[in-house]
Amino acid sequence: VKVLVFVEFSGTSVKKGALELLSAVSGQSNDVVAVALGPGSKALAGPLAGWGVKKLLALESDKLSTYNPELFASVLAGALKAEAPDLVLANSSLMARDLFPRVAARVQAGIASDCTGLSFEGGQVVVRKPLFSGKCSARVMFQNCKTSMVLMRSNQLPVGSPKGDGRPEVVEISLAPADVKTVATGRSQGSSTKLDLTEANIIVSGGRGMKGPEHFGLLDSLAQPMGATVGASRAVVDAGWVPHSMQVGQTGKTVAPSLYFAVGISGAIQHLAGMSGSKVIVAINKDPEAPIFQKSTYGIVGDAFEVLPQLTSEIAALTKN
Numbered sequence: 001v002k003v004l005v006f007v008e009f010s011g012t013s014v015k016k017g018a019l020e021l022l023s024a025v026s027g028q029s030n031d032v033v034a035v036a037l038g039p040g041s042k043a044l045a046g047p048l049a050g051w052g053v054k055k056l057l058a059l060e061s062d063k064l065s066t067y068n069p070e071l072f073a074s075v076l077a078g079a080l081k082a083e084a085p086d087l088v089l090a091n092s093s094l095m096a097r098d099l100f101p102r103v104a105a106r107v108q109a110g111i112a113s114d115c116t117g118l119s120f121e122g123g124q125v126v127v128r129k130p131l132f133s134g135k136c137s138a139r140v141m142f143q144n145c146k147t148s149m150v151l152m153r154s155n156q157l158p159v160g161s162p163k164g165d166g167r168p169e170v171v172e173i174s175l176a177p178a179d180v181k182t183v184a185t186g187r188s189q190g191s192s193t194k195l196d197l198t199e200a201n202i203i204v205s206g207g208r209g210m211k212g213p214e215h216f217g218l219l220d221s222l223a224q225p226m227g228a229t230v231g232a233s234r235a236v237v238d239a240g241w242v243p244h245s246m247q248v249g250q251t252g253k254t255v256a257p258s259l260y261f262a263v264g265i266s267g268a269i270q271h272l273a274g275m276s277g278s279k280v281i282v283a284i285n286k287d288p289e290a291p292i293f294q295k296s297t298y299g300i301v302g303d304a305f306e307v308l309p310q311l312t313s314e315i316a317a318l319t320k321n
């Protein structure tokens, strides 16, 4: 199977989600091509060494330093026409969810987004796609298309390790003139240096049980020694305690970290929709009947203001060694 993997990167490092995709397809007699767009893309040949990528299609242009849907779609559609892959894989990031439907329409590809499972059956790709906020899932196969596109949620596939040091051949692709109707004139970045919720391996989320924004520092203290990112329920976002970028759930971010702490969160279905794919869930709630306990791996019935400081000092002590 010829697979083209869209590699998102930050500076000189390849995002973990892209390594998950490469781990899923390399070493299975697949012919793997990676594509990366924007300044720094050529240099990814180094970090991609050993990940089974034969060829890296890169485009350095400054015009691609900020996501522009028209330019990105035009470049990718060109690359896809030239490479004619059977399968295109990308992470289900905000950018990819905007970009790939455009590309799919241009190259007449089939597309499945927000997938949580990926397998091959007799050379055919089969994906799992949650429906109705995760209440059930569909098994999806493609038909009547030469190219299938799959956007995978992060943290769903295991990351392997690089084998050997085989660097991909770098092929520069050109920026064909596109009919661009919008231009990004600036970019502002939030002050957070933490990983985005969708990429975090550990998340500590707080809900209305935290009583007020002034107490979110307790969550930061727990998160800090573990390198975790802090999230929130919608109730506290709506109350203006924290920004919407921190919201986990149906109308926020969908996350699937290895470890998820739900502190003072009741476990409403809309919250569960965004985090029930987490591998281990720890709930801290003073109400033993809170629905979150039905979904949690470990439950601590207690007052967050008593539990958090104890947990934080235990974890800080453990992570010191």
Ligand SMILES: Cc1cc2nc3c(=O)[nH]c(=O)nc-3n(C[C@H](O)[C@H](O)[C@H](O)COP(=O)(O)OP(=O)(O)OC[C@H]3O[C@@H](n4cnc5c(N)ncnc54)[C@H](O)[C@@H]3O)c2cc1C
Pocket: 206, 207, 208, 209, 210, 232, 233, 234, 235, 236, 247, 248, 249, 250, 251, 252, 253, 263, 264, 265, 266, 267, 268, 269, 270, 271, 274, 284, 285, 286, 287, 290, 302, 303, 304, 305
């Ligand atoms: C269309 C729609 C979309 C929605 N999308 C989302 C979404 O994306 N994300 C989301 O989160 N919600 C979403 N919601 C809202 C959702 O239904 C709930 O209202 C919300 O998740 C509740 O947030 P909470 O758990 O923080 O608050 P509550 O439900 O009020 O729960 C607070 C919890 O804190 C506990 N508690 C109180 N004090 C303490 C203490 N001292 N120590 C420990 N525990 C304590 C309580 O026992 C309680 O269980 C959506 C709703 C709708 C209708």
